[in-house]
Amino acid sequence: MPSTEELLKRLGVNIDPETLRLALTHRSYAYEHGGIPTNERLEFLGDSVLGYAVTDHLYKNYPDLPEGDLAKRRSAVVSTRALAGIARSLGVGEFILLGQGEILTNGKDKSSILADTMESLIGATFLNHGIEVARQMVMRLILPLLHDVDVLGAGTDWKTAIQEIAAAKKLGNIEYRVTGSGPDHQRTYQAVLHIGGTAYGAGTGPSKKEAEQESAAVSWKMVRPHDESTEAK
Secondary structure (H helix, E strand, O other), X not given: OOOHHXXXXXXXXXXXXXXXXXHOEOHXXXXXXXXXXXXXXXXXXXXXXXXXXXHHHHHHHOOOOOHHHHHHHHHHHOOHHHHHHHHHHHOHHHHOEOOHHHHHOOHHHOHHHHHHHHHHHHHHHHHHHOHHHHHHHHHHHHHHHHOOHHHHHHOOOHHHHHHHHHHHOOOOXXXXXXXXXXXXXXXXXXXXXXXXXXXXXEEEEOOHHHHHHHHHHHHHHHHOOHHHOOOOO
């Protein structure tokens, strides 16, 4: 495992070693090591800081958007999918302390674990430096997503979004065809979305659900209404 100094460099903040270790301690690791503290309380804290920072930014920078649109944008960028994507881009998974069961099932790449750990790191930053430094870190990570039409267009539920578009365009029935590969302890799934018998987007993931979500996201970009493909900044 690389030094946590590299992780802090990627995050752009300093977190004291004890708090950082706590932020990276998944409950599966804690259980196997005598019930030591987990990162769940930091996750709870970081979730609130994240929500505040994004809400404050949206309110101040999008004065003409109604409440519903503000909520949709916030939901999109604080979702498990969005946070897991950020964590993967930073390589957070390689630093998470996991139990053997999670290690064997590729827990370091599970979206739920990655997203929860990102919230824990935000919480740890808040504890060490206060709200302003934590807010600045959140904005560095989140701002690119707020300008991503593909992220904002469908919110957080890609499968629902593609279903709605397919129904509106009368494209036909939706079917996810999923296959798996690799050993049982590190299995990868591939999903291809078929609409009306026609193959659309493909996705991969460590679980069938994540592979289907990825294929739905790719497919949404292919069939979305034309007026959702551009957005005034």
